[in-house]
Amino acid sequence: MANKYFLLRYARRYLISGVVIILIGPNYWLTPDQLAIRAEEITSSDNGRLSAPSPVVSEIRRSVNKPEISSRKHQPLPSMFFNEVSSPLWFIDEIDTEGDTGLHASVVYHSAMDAIFVSYYDATNQRLRLARSDGKGPEACGQDGTWGCWTLDSGADVGKFSSIALNPKTGGIGIAYHDATNVALKYLTIPNPHLLVYQKYTIDRGIQGVSTTGLYPSLKYNEDGIPFIAYYFENPSPGGADALILAYHSSASGNCLTGDLPDEWRCETIITGEGVGMFPSLAIVDGWEFHVAYYDRGNGDLWYATSVGEGNCGSYGTDWVCYPVTGAGSDVGKYASLFVDSSSNFHIAYYDVTNKKLMYAVKLSGAGGNCGVLGSAQCDEIDTMPADYHPLGISMVQDLDGYPMIAYQAATGSLNLARPLAALGLPVGAGNCGPGTLFNMWFCKTMDLHGTWINYRNGDFISLSLSPSGMAQIAYNGFITAQGGNLRVMYQRYQNHLPVVMKNH
Numbered sequence: 001m002a003n004k005y006f007l008l009r010y011a012r013r014y015l016i017s018g019v020v021i022i023l024i025g026p027n028y029w030l031t032p033d034q035l036a037i038r039a040e041e042i043t044s045s046d047n048g049r050l051s052a053p054s055p056v057v058s059e060i061r062r063s064v065n066k067p068e069i070s071s072r073k074h075q076p077l078p079s080m081f082f083n084e085v086s087s088p089l090w091f092i093d094e095i096d097t098e099g100d101t102g103l104h105a106s107v108v109y110h111s112a113m114d115a116i117f118v119s120y121y122d123a124t125n126q127r128l129r130l131a132r133s134d135g136k137g138p139e140a141c142g143q144d145g146t147w148g149c150w151t152l153d154s155g156a157d158v159g160k161f162s163s164i165a166l167n168p169k170t171g172g173i174g175i176a177y178h179d180a181t182n183v184a185l186k187y188l189t190i191p192n193p194h195l196l197v198y199q200k201y202t203i204d205r206g207i208q209g210v211s212t213t214g215l216y217p218s219l220k221y222n223e224d225g226i227p228f229i230a231y232y233f234e235n236p237s238p239g240g241a242d243a244l245i246l247a248y249h250s251s252a253s254g255n256c257l258t259g260d261l262p263d264e265w266r267c268e269t270i271i272t273g274e275g276v277g278m279f280p281s282l283a284i285v286d287g288w289e290f291h292v293a294y295y296d297r298g299n300g301d302l303w304y305a306t307s308v309g310e311g312n313c314g315s316y317g318t319d320w321v322c323y324p325v326t327g328a329g330s331d332v333g334k335y336a337s338l339f340v341d342s343s344s345n346f347h348i349a350y351y352d353v354t355n356k357k358l359m360y361a362v363k364l365s366g367a368g369g370n371c372g373v374l375g376s377a378q379c380d381e382i383d384t385m386p387a388d389y390h391p392l393g394i395s396m397v398q399d400l401d402g403y404p405m406i407a408y409q410a411a412t413g414s415l416n417l418a419r420p421l422a423a424l425g426l427p428v429g430a431g432n433c434g435p436g437t438l439f440n441m442w443f444c445k446t447m448d449l450h451g452t453w454i455n456y457r458n459g460d461f462i463s464l465s466l467s468p469s470g471m472a473q474i475a476y477n478g479f480i481t482a483q484g485g486n487l488r489v490m491y492q493r494y495q496n497h498l499p500v501v502m503k504n505h
Contacts, residue, residue, distance in 0.1 A: 088471060088492035092448065095131045095142045096149060099124025100484025103391075103460065104177075106164040107475035107489070109467045112171055113193060118463075118475040119152075119162040119175045120487050128152045128159030128177055128188070131487060137196065152188055153200060156181035163217050169225030176203075176217035176229045183207070185214025185231055185247065185259075203229070203247050203265050205258035211235040213245070218282040218292075226250075230270075230282040230292050244270045244277025244294055244305065270305050271313040271322050274298035281338035281348070291340045293325075293348045295333040302326045302333030302350050302361065323373050325361050330354035334388070337396040339404070346377075349396040349406045351385060358382040358394065358408050358418070360434075380435040382418050383444050384411040393462025393476055399423060400470040407464040407474050413450035413457030415476060415490075418442055447490060448478060456481045458488070 104121040115134035130150045137148025157180040164175045173190040183206035190198045206213040215232040233243040247267045256265040275297025283291040290307040302325045314320035326332045331353040338348050345363040352359050361379040371379035396406045403423035410416040434442025448458040460477035471492040478488035
């Protein structure tokens with residue numbers, strides 16, 4: 001007779017005859033994406049296979065990507081938004097502390113590997129680095145050496161403005177970044193993250209002393225696994241025009257003539273003008289529908305470009321629609337972060353330089369807004385941010401219920417997270433930030449407090465990502481003093497009393 005054991009979360013939901021449930025203690029931590037149901041089968045015979053899996057076990061197997069339980073006992077931070085016992089807690093890891101590091105951080109969660117990947121810039125050594133929570137890499141780093149760190153590009157000043165993304169088709173990892181030495185846009189791909197193998201290419205190259213390209217890249221893959229990179233081209237020479245450019249892999253018809261793969265990549269100009277295209281944020285909907293939020297430095301405005309509809313800009317003059325989201329009167333639009341909802345309405349978090357505010361803009365289904373073309377959008381003040389004297393961080397994602405989640409640097413120099421009350425299930429009157437006539441309709445919470453006895457700040461170069469099951473990860477430059485800062489990562493995880501289900505078979 002073989003004994004079958006199953007570790008189940010929420011075992012009480014099921015009525016299973018002949019089952020004994022034993023709680024085995026609280027100090028086991030579910031890793032970020034193992035949320036719904038957890039199962040591990042331990043048997044003493046038949047190679048651990050069930051001759052006839054029950055519907056419950058089949059559901060468990062479908063819902064779990066990687067059925068291990070992490071036993072790392074990291075100290076949890078207080079629950080930031082949730083009061084329920086079953087809600088996720090936040091944790092924080094100090095990943096890389098050697099020199100001035102953790103700048104230009106970008107984070108993505110790999111659900112199949114149950115791992116967090118962070119690209120970042122090491123300013124001390126002027127190199128591109130990668131940290132991963134599964135511990136794989138040439139160097140042990142992070143809390144108790146549980147992370148793996150890896151230098152991906154060096155030998156020149158490389159790695160600023162990194163943007164990391166997961167290829168949904170292959171499971172590979174891609175990183176777009178700036179090569180300051182060669183004034184170029186570079187792209188690095190890790191086809192199989194299980195292996196420490198990668199390829200890197202120059203996609204577009206400027207001219208030393210004349211122009212710089214590849215600034216502020218924003219990398220996304222479409223559902224076919226094709227990489228697209230929105231970036232800023234700067235031409236400060238007299239009469240030169242700056243530009244917002246979209247580069248993408250197209251093996252049949254390349255035109256990025258200054259890069260390493262001129263026949264495989266296309267570089268399409270979306271719009272040109274003095275200071276046009278800074279801080280682009282790219283979103284892709286339904287595979288081939290493109291959206292970009294960006295800053296027009298010449299006019300101090302937030303702009304939006306989309307490939308949907310008969311347009312007024314683009315390489316052929318009509319293949320993109322470009323228009324301002326904000327109007328004259330103040331300098332707004334820096335550090336834009338964009339997502340597009342299922343109705344193709346944009347949501348943009350950005351910085352108001354004039355008033356030192358975190359702002360949030362959303363495209364409306366009709367008119368009646370206070371910004372956009374003919375009142376087609378609503379722009380609201382969310383919270384106060386610091387003066388624009390260092391690289392401020394803003395990053396936004398859409399949660400599983402369609403609400404915005406914004407990580408940003410508060411006026412105090414702390415890392416904060418802002419969410420609408422409706423996203424948290426909080427009543428009217430519980431808000432402390434955001435719009436509202438009588439009551440604020442958002443809740444803003446400090447996640448990593450600035451230093452008091454020691455003067456330091458947190459939250460430069462913020463990057464926020466969400467796992468498929470709704471767990472958040474935030475990478476940022478923290479513990480920033482006059483000597484520099486470190487790479488920090490915050491992430492959510494459940495703490496559970498896991499039962500053992502014993503079944504005699």
